[in-house]
Amino acid sequence: MKINLFLSNILHKLKSIAMANYRVNKNSFTNPKGDNEVHNEGCVHYSQLTNYEYLGDFVNCIGAVQAAKYKGYKADGCIKCCPLCHKE
Numbered sequence: 001m002k003i004n005l006f007l008s009n010i011l012h013k014l015k016s017i018a019m020a021n022y023r024v025n026k027n028s029f030t031n032p033k034g035d036n037e038v039h040n041e042g043c044v045h046y047s048q049l050t051n052y053e054y055l056g057d058f059v060n061c062i063g064a065v066q067a068a069k070y071k072g073y074k075a076d077g078c079i080k081c082c083p084l085c086h087k088e
Helices: 002-018 061-070
Strands: 020-025 036-040 052-058 075-077
Touching: 020 061, 036 061, 052 061, 061 075
Parallel strands: 036 075
Antiparallel strands: 020 036, 020 052
């Protein structure tokens, strides 16, 4: 029983280290290209979003952008926090 609790605590800590929380901005008009930008919780813009949809926890921006597109958004990664997923 102690081993299961120990392993559960380790897995919880690993998840919090390896994954980030993502949001998509519902306001496409704030972006010159009309995209709905995806931001992670470490982004300067994350806490400033007032009209957003929570996407979930992902290992990287690729899954988050895919989730936003699946929900119907014209999604693009933020250049600051998701440069890997930012289209030029």
